[in-house]
Amino acid sequence: MPTIKEILQTMDYGPAPESTKEAQAWLESHGRRFGLFVDGNWTDAVETFGSFNPADGSELAQVTQASQADIDRAVDAARRAQPGWVALGGHGRAKVLYSLARLLQKHARLFAVLETLDNGKTIRETRDADLPLAARHFYHHAGWAQLQSEEFADYRAVGVVGQIVPWNFPLLMLAWKIAPALAAGNTVVFKPAEYTSLTALLFAEICQQAGVPAGVVNIVTGDGRVGEAIVNHPGIDKLAFTGSTEVGRIIRKATAGTGKKLSLELGGKSPFIVFDDADLDAAVEGLVDSIWFNQGQVCCAGSRLLVQESVYPRFIEKVKARMQNLRVGSPLDKSNDIGALVDPVQQQRIHGLVEAARAEGCEIWQPAGETPVAGSWYLPTLITGASTSATVAQTEIFGPVLVASSFRTPGEAVQLANNTVYGLAACVWSESISLALDVAPQIKAGVVWINTANQFDAACGFGGYKESGFGREGGKEGMTEYLTPLAEDARPAAPIVAEKGKVKLAGGDSPFAVDRTAKLYIGGKQARPDGAYSRAIHGTNGEFLADVGEGNRKDIRNAVEAAHKASGWAKATAHNRAQVLYYIAENLAIRADEFTARIAAQTGSKDAAREVQASIERLFYWAAWADKYDGLAHQPPMHGITVALNEPVGVIGIVCPNENPLLGFISLVAPALALGNRVVAVPSEAHPLSALDLYQVLDTSDLPGGALNIVTGSHDELARTLASHFDVDAVWRHDGSAEGCAEVERLSAESLKRTWTGGAKGRDWFDAKQAGGRAVLQHASQVKNVWIPYGV
Secondary structure, three states, rough: OHHHHHHHHHHOOOOOEEEOHHHHHHHOOOEEOOOOOOOOOOOOOOEEEEEEEEOOOEEEEEOOOHHHHHHHHHHHHHHHHHHHHHHOOHHHHHHHHHHHHHHHHOOHHHHHHHHHHHHHHHHHHHHHHHHHHHHHHHHHHHHHHHHHHHOOOOOOEEEEEEOOOOOOOOOHHHHHHHHHOOOOOEEEEEEEEOOOOOHHHHHHHHHHHHHOOOEEEEOOOHHHHHHHHHHHOOOOOOOEEEHHHHHHHHEEEEEHHOOOEEEEOOOOOEEEEEEOOOHHHHHHHHHHHHHHHHHOOOOOOOOOOEEEEHHHHHHHHHHHHHOOOOOOOOOOOOOEEEOOOOOHHHHHHHHHHHHHHHHHOEEOOOOOOOOOOOOOOOOOOOOOOOOOOOHHOOOOOOOOEEEEEEEOOOHHHHHHHOOOOOOOOOOOOOOOOHHHHHHHOOOOOOEEEEEOOOOOOOOOOOOOOOHHOOEEOOOHHHHHHHEEHHHHHOEEOOOOOOOOOOEEEEEOOOOOOOOOOEEEEEEEEEEOOOEEEEEEEEEEOOOEEEEEEEEOHHHHHHHHHHHHHHOOOHHHHHHHHHHHHHHHHHHHHHHHHHHHHHHHHOOOOOHHHHHHHHHHHHHHHHHHHHHOOOOOOEOOOOOOOEEEEEEEEEEEEEOOOOOOOOHHHHHHHHHHOOOOOOOEEEEEOOHHHHHOOHHHHOOOOOOOOOOOOOOOOOOOHHHHHHHHOOOEEEEEOOOOOHHHHHHHHHOOOOOOOOEOOOOOEEEOOOHHHOOOHHHHHHOOEEEEEEEEEOOO
8 A cells, every 4th residue: 555655756736727718709809810009099900920829839810010101100199199198297197007007907817818828938927927017017107107296306208218028028028118108208119029919919908998098008019120110210219128138239239329218128147146055945946936937038037057066966956856846838737837938939049059068068957758749848957067158158048948057165156157248137045144145246237136036026126237238127216217307408509629639749759858748547647648649738829738648549458457456446435435535625625726727728718716616516516425325225025125236337438528627527527436436537638637637636535546547538539449348337428429429329239338428419517407416326326136035
C-alpha cells in the first residue's frame, strides 16, 4: 500500500481552463475585423493583417494597417482636442481617468482573457498582475490630474504625444503611457504592437464609455511603418517608446534637433544576485518570478543569475528542482506556469541563441517535458559555464533562458552586475539588510529589488540607466515626462555668437618664444593643450586680451579620465558638496572686482558687476540645493517601502553659452557638481577667460581634482567628441547652435547617453526660473527606486 508521501508525490494539478466565450463573442461582434480609433470614431478596415493566438496559431481577427494619411488624421485630431482637454481642468480630467479605471475593473475578466489569447501569457498573469496594475495606474494618475495645479503649478502639458509600446505587456504598457499623458493634459496617438493590438482596441471602446472627448485618445495599429510615421511626424511634441535598444537608437537619431521631448524604456540584462546568507528557497521562488514570468519576455527579467560561490552548487540544484515542477502548457489553463511565446520568430531567435551557447561549450539544461505541438513554445532553460563576455551573458535573449555564474565577494558581485551595457533592474537577496543596502546603490540600474522581484506600482518610478534608456514611468518623476516648465516658453531667441579668433601655434613663430597661453584645467591642474595650438581672444574694442589653449579630442579624453578618477566626489556627503560650493562663492566674492573687469573687457557689458554678483548668488543657490534635493519614500501595496534615490548621472560634458561667460558657466556647472556629478566643461568659445580665471578660485576651495575639468576650444569639435565618448554619461549644450545641438543628440544615440540641449534659443541666465529650479536638478540626477519589503 503506498505511503502518504508517495501519494502526494504522484498528485498533480488537474486542468482548470478559462472560458473564452465572452472574448470570442466580443471579437464576433466586430466581425473579427477592426479599423482604427481616430477622433472618437472607428474607421473602416481597408488594408488589414492577421492577429494570431500564439498558443495554437489560429487567427483571432484582422487588424488595420494604418497609412501615413491615417497618422496625419490622428495627429490633427489630437492637436484640435488638446486645448479643450486642458481647459477641462484637473478635476474634469480626473473624473475621466477615474471612469477609465472603474471600467477596466468592471471588464477585467474580458480584458484578461483577450490579452491571454492575443499574447500567449498565462491567464494567471493577465488576471492577477496586468489588469489590477493597469487599473491602479489610471486611479493613481486621476489623483495627479486632480492635484496638477498645486503640485505642478510651474508646468504645462507638452501637447500631442506619440506613444509606441511592445507586445510583452500590451495593456499594462498602454496604462503606463496613456494615464500620465492624459493626467497632465496631453492628447495621444497610441500605437500598440503589431502582434498584440486587441486589448488596445477594446480599451478604445471603454474610452467612448468613459466620456473621453473625441481626439484625446487615438489608437492606430500596424507594423513598424506606423511607428516610423509617428516618430517623424512634425505634429508630435513628445515621443514615449518602450522596446528594443536598437530601435531606441533609431528613434534618438530621428528626433535629433526636432525639439521633441523623448523618453525611452529599452532593453535589459538584469542581474539576480544571491549571497550565501540568503533564504535560498525564497530566492528560488523570486527567481521564478523574475526570469520565467511572462515566459521571460520581460525587459527587466533577472536573466543573469549571480550566486556566491559557497552556495552555488546547492542553489543550482534547487533551481533545477524548481524548474522541473514548472508547468508549460495552455496559457488559458489556470494551473499552468508558462505559456506560449508571442510569435514563431521569437521562438526561433531564442533557439538560435541557446544553440550558439551550446556550440561555445556552455552546458544547457532543461527540465524533462513536452511542449504542445501547435503554437510557439520554449521550455525553461538554464545555461551554465558561460564566460562573462559570452553572447548569452551580454545579449538580451527575451525568453525563458537563465544564465548562471558564481562570485566570491560582494565587490565582485557588483562588478559582475555592472558588466553590461544595460542598467534597467537588479535583484539582491541577502538576510543582511546592511549588506543589501550597501550593494544596491552600487549597482548601475534604475530599479533594485531586495529580497523580492518584479514588483511594480504606479507610485514608484520605473526606468533605466545606460543603454536601458532614459526617462521614468510612474511616480512623480513619470508625470514630469509629460510636462514642460513654463519658463521654457519665455526663453529669448538665440544670442549672436561673436566672431571666433584664428587658431595658431601656442608658442608663435619663434622656437624660443615663451608660451603665455592660458592653459586647460584637467585633474585639478593646469595643462597645456595636446595639439599645442592656441586661439587669440580680443575684447569688443579689438584689443588683444590673451591666448587660450585650443583643446582637441585627446584633451577631452584626458579630462574624462580625470573625471572618472574623481569618483569620490559622487560618494561625498551632500553637506560636503554644499560646503565646497559655498567656498567657491566666498573666494569668487573676494575677487569680484577682478572678474567684473575681465567680463567688461571681453564683452563690453555694462552689467559685468551684476553678472559677478548673480554668479555668487547662483553658487549659493545650488549649494543650498545640494543637501535638500532628497529622494522620496513610497508606500506601495507591497508590505514594505520603495526608496527613490536621486543619484548623480555620472560624468557630464557641458558646453556653456557664449553670453554671460561667468554666470552661464556657473549656472550649468554648479548644479551638476551639487548633485555629485563630475564635469568636463567647455566654456564660452567667444569669451572663455572668465572660466579660466576660476582656476585659482577652485584650487583654494577644496574642490577635488577631476571633479571639474575645463577644456577651451571649438564648441562644435569638443561637443562632438563628448557626445561620441562612451564614458561620458550625459551632454548638455546651451550655446544657441541649433545644428550643434542636433548633432549632440544624434551622436549620443550610440551609447544612449542623456542630453539637455537648448536648440536655437538662448536663455536668460539672470532669471532664476530659466536657469534654476527642479527642472535643472532633474537633468543633473537620475532616480533609482530600491524596493525593501518588510518581514521577508
